[in-house]
Amino acid sequence: MSSRRAPRGEYIETDTGNKVARKATLVGTQHIMLGGKTVIQPDAMIRGDLVRTIHPSSQSGGNAAPQNNTAISIGRYCFLSRNCCLRPPGRFYKGAFTYMPLRMGDHVFVGPGAVVQAASVGSHVHIGAGCVIGEFAIIKDYVRILDGTVVPPNMVIPSFSIVAGQPARVIGEVPEGGHEAFELRDLYKTVGNNPQPAPH
Amino acid sequence: MATAFTPYSYIQCPCSDITPTDRRSGGSPTTPEPDDDDRAFDPRAPRSSFSLYPLEYLMYCEDCHQIRCPRCVAEEIVTYYCPNCLFECPVCVGPLAVTSVETKPDPNLLAAPDNSAAPLAGPYALTCSYCLWTSTEVGIQFDKPNGIHAQLAKLRNGGTTRLTAKERKERRKDPSYKAQPPPPDSQDLDHEAQFANLKAFYQGQLADPNTADAGLALLGDLGFSSPTSLSRIMSIYTGGSLLHDKKAKTRLGAMREALDPDEGLLVASLDESAAISKLRSEGLDGTASTAQLVGQPPNMVEPPLHGNERFLDTLRPVPHLLRTKRSKRCPVCRHIISKPESKVQTTRFRIRLVAGSYIPSISIRQLALSSGTGSGTSASGPAVPGAPLEPLKPAHFLLTFKNPIFETIKVTLGAPATTPGRFASRVTVLCPEFEVDANTDVWDEALKNNAERDRELRRRRGESVSANSGGISSANQLEVGKIWERGRNWVSIVVEVVPASLALAPGNPPLREDEDVLEIPMFVRVEWEAEMAGDEVGAAPSRSNSEAREKRELAYWCVLGVGRIRQR
Numbered sequence: 206m207s208s209r210r211a212p213r214g215e216y217i218e219t220d221t222g223n224k225v226a227r228k229a230t231l232v233g234t235q236h237i238m239l240g241g242k243t244v245i246q247p248d249a250m251i252r253g254d255l256v257r258t259i260h261p262s263s264q265s266g267g268n269a270a271p272q273n274n275t276a277i278s279i280g281r282y283c284f285l286s287r288n289c290c291l292r293p294p295g296r297f298y299k300g301a302f303t304y305m306p307l308r309m310g311d312h313v314f315v316g317p318g319a320v321v322q323a324a325s326v327g328s329h330v331h332i333g334a335g336c337v338i339g340e341f342a343i344i345k346d347y348v349r350i351l352d353g354t355v356v357p358p359n360m361v362i363p364s365f366s367i368v369a370g371q372p373a374r375v376i377g378e379v380p381e382g383g384h385e386a387f388e389l390r391d392l393y394k395t396v397g398n399n400p401q402p403a404p405h
Numbered sequence: 406m407a408t409a410f411t412p413y414s415y416i417q418c419p420c421s422d423i424t425p426t427d428r429r430s431g432g433s434p435t436t437p438e439p440d441d442d443d444r445a446f447d448p449r450a451p452r453s454s455f456s457l458y459p460l461e462y463l464m465y466c467e468d469c470h471q472i473r474c475p476r477c478v479a480e481e482i483v484t485y486y487c488p489n490c491l492f493e494c495p496v497c498v499g500p501l502a503v504t505s506v507e508t509k510p511d512p513n514l515l516a517a518p519d520n521s522a523a524p525l526a527g528p529y530a531l532t533c534s535y536c537l538w539t540s541t542e543v544g545i546q547f548d549k550p551n552g553i554h555a556q557l558a559k560l561r562n563g564g565t566t567r568l569t570a571k572e573r574k575e576r577r578k579d580p581s582y583k584a585q586p587p588p589p590d591s592q593d594l595d596h597e598a599q600f601a602n603l604k605a606f607y608q609g610q611l612a613d614p615n616t617a618d619a620g621l622a623l624l625g626d627l628g629f630s631s632p633t634s635l636s637r638i639m640s641i642y643t644g645g646s647l648l649h650d651k652k653a654k655t656r657l658g659a660m661r662e663a664l665d666p667d668e669g670l671l672v673a674s675l676d677e678s679a680a681i682s683k684l685r686s687e688g689l690d691g692t693a694s695t696a697q698l699v700g701q702p703p704n705m706v707e708p709p710l711h712g713n714e715r716f717l718d719t720l721r722p723v724p725h726l727l728r729t730k731r732s733k734r735c736p737v738c739r740h741i742i743s744k745p746e747s748k749v750q751t752t753r754f755r756i757r758l759v760a761g762s763y764i765p766s767i768s769i770r771q772l773a774l775s776s777g778t779g780s781g782t783s784a785s786g787p788a789v790p791g792a793p794l795e796p797l798k799p800a801h802f803l804l805t806f807k808n809p810i811f812e813t814i815k816v817t818l819g820a821p822a823t824t825p826g827r828f829a830s831r832v833t834v835l836c837p838e839f840e841v842d843a844n845t846d847v848w849d850e851a852l853k854n855n856a857e858r859d860r861e862l863r864r865r866r867g868e869s870v871s872a873n874s875g876g877i878s879s880a881n882q883l884e885v886g887k888i889w890e891r892g893r894n895w896v897s898i899v900v901e902v903v904p905a906s907l908a909l910a911p912g913n914p915p916l917r918e919d920e921d922v923l924e925i926p927m928f929v930r931v932e933w934e935a936e937m938a939g940d941e942v943g944a945a946p947s948r949s950n951s952e953a954r955e956k957r958e959l960a961y962w963c964v965l966g967v968g969r970i971r972q973r
């Protein structure tokens with residue numbers, strides 16, 4: 206709602222090559238780590254404010270140093286589509302509620318409208334449109350989650366799985382020739398303030 | 406109709422070639438010609454769906470120079486691993502987590518002041534995080550939050566405990582147990598126990614010299630109850646030499662069979678009245694679905710016969726299936742064409758010969774034309790992707806062939822003039838023969854000297870520019886024999902299609918599923934020159950030899966799904 210300077214472009218492009226839409230909602234940016242060359246489309250939301258409050262190392266719990274307190278870390282060449290939401294998972298730990306960090310590897314595509322509350326998402330992962338990834342789910346590398354899938358909390362999805370359904374089940378295996386399709390370098394170039402056409 | 410159609414291209418593996426001559430051994434330059442229409446490939450034939458694969462699913466044998474598919478490769482398991490050491494929900498397949506069964510704290514107790522200990526208190530249950538099923542619904546709960554597998558093995562649905570095989574063995578040895586009368590029925594005898602009892606019984610029989618009774622000696626070696634065949638059968642089911650008995654080989658004759666539950670006799674209970682009355686009271690809602698029953702592993706801890714696993718309360722938590730890493734061999738030459746690293750944590754492959762690195766990929770996009778039909782029409786941008794095709798109205802599709810190899814390839818296309826099946830759409834490949842430049846490094850390209858580059862650029866653009874002096878890239882021309890566009894290692898050509906009308910004369914059977922999809926069978930021949938293969942045994946790697954080039958070619962059928970025809 207606050208007034209903004211007239212945007213020069215739709216995206217803010219950072220030194221490390223991240224392309225963050227001005228209309229994306231990043232809450233608690235000091236707790237969000239971007240690896241570089243990541244695209245965040247308009248209306249995507251990242252809840253960096255849901256930061257861990259209890260640390261296994263701290264004795265008293267709750268008043269840990271705010272530094273080194275990452276709520277969401279995102280690797281390189283990730284693509285967060287419109288209206289998607291990344292949200293750290295939360296649970297009771299030693300009697301008190303706390304959020305836990307959400308870690309995401311490289312080349313992760315998060316489809317439009319998807320909600321991700323996983324504990325970890327590996328590298329080369331495709332999360333389809335409208336998917337819901339439940340709290341503390343663990344998604345390994347080279348996983349394809351088809352549109353509209355609901356991954357239940359705590360589910361562990363092994364590498365090279367194709368999953369679909371509500372709740373998600375493994376419906377197939379990513380074939381050997383399908384690894385390259387997870388690469389998001391080309392997709393990265395097609396968005397931003399100077400988008401290039403998709404290569405043939 | 407509701408969802409937009411995504412064009413596809415599927416490739417046929419040569420293993421489906423049922424002609425008697427061995428053409429798939431490869432290497433021989435006499436690749437079959439798609440000479441007559443009889444040989445033309447029909448993608449709608451029932452057999453075809455088993456031989457067509459997207460490019461990503463195909464492998465390539467470098468020794469046979471041939472495509473291999475998931476159906477013809479030989480798989481070998483490199484390693485097994487457990488993706489998740491817990492259980493799956495028997496109702497919805499969601500993951501089960503160990504949770505504490507909510508117990509009301511005893512008010513009289515000097516309540517544990519540390520609130521943090523509360524969620525860790527037992528007893529525990531397995532709870533589904535998706536549908537909230539909990540194992541207490543089938544009467545199973547655990548004393549400890551760990552070692553669930555072992556605890557579950559001792560629990561029947563409803564919570565009654567059972568003796569494990571080991572405990573039964575010990576009980577049998579116990580002299581005080583022998584004195585007791587045998588249990589009144591075989592209700593106690595579950596799968597595991599019955600097998601153990603039968604095994605013990607037969608082992609006893611084999612060891613007992615008195616069983617060499619000649620009563621049924623006529624049956625001799627064929628005898629169903631002879632020690633010889635028994636020990637042979639048992640070694641099959643118990644895995645190897647467990648029961649190997651050299652003496653048994655020479656002994657003939659019959660043995661008696663098990664007579665009571667302790668010896669493994671289980672009398673089938675044919676009385677289903679309990680199940681029927683339960684069905685009356687609980688209705689179909691209380692029964693398990695077929696999918697749920699299929700998902701159940703064999704229940705080793707319940708009596709095996711009749712009436713089990715029909716109701717929801719007989720379902721048990723399902724252990725996660727193990728996953729495998731598998732290597733693949735060429736079915737013809739036995740060379741390995743895919744081999745993952747055996748370490749579970751890594752996703753790397755030692756060998757991964759995928760077809761996509763050897764044969765051109767084909768992508769399909771519809772073109773929207775600004776006016777009229779026929780050749781010479783200019784195009785204006787892409788059509789609405791996935792929209793249905795109008796019957797009897799020409800539509801144009803851009804096929805882009807991308808060359809993955811480091812040599813220039815010559816591509817020759819062949820397609821029947823009309824598509825097979827009940828609805829014959831007309832197909833014209835405007836440019837059935839063209840060359841695609843090598844997949845050179847982008848930097849190689851940049852470092853080429855200017856003159857060469859200019860010449861090349863002129864050659865690339867030549868085809869389209871010369872056709873029309875005012876030609877710009879966004880208004881290419883539809884012209885027979887001309888390619889549409891060319892890039893570093895790709896070429897786009899146009900296919901004109903006149904979709905058939907889907908109108909059916911009265912009395913004809915209605916449209917089958919996906920019969921409205923316009924599928925074009927296309928024969929693709931790829932030719933290129935490669936350095937003489939150095940893999941031939943005994944071939945001296947001399948300097949002159951390395952300059953020798955050999956012609957290679959690969960030919961295969963594919964099918965292009967371009968769109969759905971609009972139904973009236």
Ligand SMILES: [Zn+2]
Binds near residue numbers: 420421474475478
């Ligand atoms: Zn095959």
Ligand SMILES: [Zn+2]
Binds near residue numbers: 487488489490491
């Ligand atoms: Zn395990």
Ligand SMILES: [Zn+2]
Binds near residue numbers: 494496
């Ligand atoms: Zn469930």
Ligand SMILES: [Zn+2]
Binds near residue numbers: 466468469737738740
């Ligand atoms: Zn081979």
